[in-house]
Amino acid sequence: MNAAQYLLSFFQQKNMSNAFENGFTRLDVTSALQEIESEIDTWERMGDDVSIMRTCVKHWTNIIVTAFAERNGWDGHEKANMYASIRVNAGDMLAMKTIADKMTGCTVHFTDEQKEKLRSLLTDSRKVLGEIADTMPEGLALYVSRLLTETETALSEYDITGDFALEKAFARLRMALDITMVQTPKEKSSKWDGVKNALSEIAIGFIIEAPSVALTAATIFPQIAPGQ
Structure with a gap:
């Protein structure tokens, strides 16, 4: 699932109550729109x-802002209007479908x-990080730990947010x-050997499974390039 397919699914929700029940969040929806703008x-x-x-993106931005419009709840906290409609028309759906196909x-x-290899990589990375954290520059171990959590979340919610969220999280983690x-x-550098091997196996998988996206994969794995 790419970013446009994710937004297409969001637009198909009856209202925000359904959207929240199905796992859609403001952060994921806005991130998907930003990903689409980047592709454009x-x-x-x-x-x-x-x-x-670009005209469509401006309209979709207004739709998303309206759908997630906030109001004061009874406890004083800002809450999204659960019954706000997601107002899209046939033209919006067709345009989003066109972009989804293009993406x-x-x-x-x-x-x-690859997802199984990634799960193992995350587990191994946490183990190694715990063993060497006291030798790391201040804050680095915590930063990597947070990125591991972000990637774990994107992986566990893959059925909801698809490839676009996992790709972004994993790219940050990879760097x-x-x-x-x-x-x-x-x-202590040899402790990372298993993680390095897993990264290489995942990278090679992109070229074998889909040579057409090797250039995109190379932004996550700088050591690979089409044809290698």
């Missing part, structure tokens, strides 16, 4: 006419095998792990 920027740089898409060819897709491995004392 890329298409424009490639010479595509994206003027209609399918350039979205990294995690296979079941943080690279920094952590460099900062690890030489005498």
